[in-house]
Amino acid sequence: MSTAAIVVIGNEILSAKVVDENGPFLARELRALGVELRRIETVPDEVPLIVDALRRCLASARWVFTSGGIGPTHDDVTIRAVAEAFGRQVVHDQRTLELLRKSYGAALNPARMRLAEIPEGGRAEFHEGHLFPVLSLENVTILPGVPSLLREGFTRIRERFRVAPIFSRALYFSLGEGSLAEHLDATVARYPAVAIGSYPRFDAADHRVKVTFDGRSQAEVQEAANFLRARVPAAAVIREE
């Protein structure tokens, strides 16, 4: 199974200074790649809490992505946390260090040298036309928190995560959940490999409930949708997508 988990490192998100864009971006990307996202943990810039979240994510998903906490300042502790989660040391990536030396010369202070830090055994991947490397250690990809940089980094490596697509159908009902529930139960029992979600609306939308069907088999997803349709009066289905 191709599964993923995300650790968002960010006091700025927990303190509501900014709204996280990276979790939703990665969720969309992973979905398009056919990867099932199993959890997102948003934690403070504190090494023990990041290590704890990383270990849980590593235990529950094939791929782990971190967002944020990379850089030269005191609140950038993600590299240290990833290293600790794997029982590794923090070292300097030699190619990055070389580039920093060329770029900063005599101004290469200890803070700027932190930009070359990487967990021991990790990779810093450079790509033509991009200044920053994408960092990873085994199945953990370490992405920057600045949304434009995270998107740029992920886009360079996204194709390596692509697997069989997840197919999806949706039915929109004029019935409420209280009337649909028994038919949903029957559909869930009949199609265990299809993930079925029920989402009520209480606003002026044209439907009262949207039911979604997700699965790896396009035929089975469509069958599950057909099965539910057949159990309710035809007029109760407003549309299918």
Place this chain on the structure above:
Amino acid sequence: MSTAAIVVIGNEILSAKVVDENGPFLARELRALGVELRRIETVPDEVPLIVDALRRCLASARWVFTSGGIGPTHDDVTIRAVAEAFGRQVVHDQRTLELLRKSYGAALNPARMRLAEIPEGGRAEFHEGHLFPVLSLENVTILPGVPSLLREGFTRIRERFRVAPIFSRALYFSLGEGSLAEHLDATVARYPAVAIGSYPRFDAADHRVKVTFDGRSQAEVQEAANFLRARVPAAAVIREE
């Protein structure tokens, strides 16, 4: 210490069908109330994973809020998970059941009766002018996932969480993080009770780094900002907020 944690229950968020609005809303509200948000966990509609997240949140925060998974369908499992996290049974709230009986009469099927479910010993609080009760068990508040309903529910009870405010200052610098880092380190060391964050920009903003100072003592927050200002050339500070 007044701290909080949020468990967002939602396959629809992990599968990128919708972007979560409830985590950011509660983060803003809690911040305004002076409550420190320690973590947000977004997990699937699966009882064992919700129970696990709840236990972790209960161990690390004074108040826990859940978002989503309430309702009459198969994917609404939050009440069961909260009950299980406390070793309780799921029971029917009698007042809610009475209201459902009046409202549905003979159409009160098992699915609709689930709307009256509550963990044993929990509270269903009704407020004048609102149809739905706000559910809670001890320090866990159980909120619906539909954003308008979550906001309505939280707004009715928000004042009970208010504590001393968190004060905040921000400095905007024309210097990069590599130049600021040593001065930030000195400030962090000098003002341990002030949370200091450093946020670089790589776009066309008028500043290269925003530094934030948060704390319960307004005087100390201002002192920390003054201390950092005094360590850099006056021209490096673009503005203070």
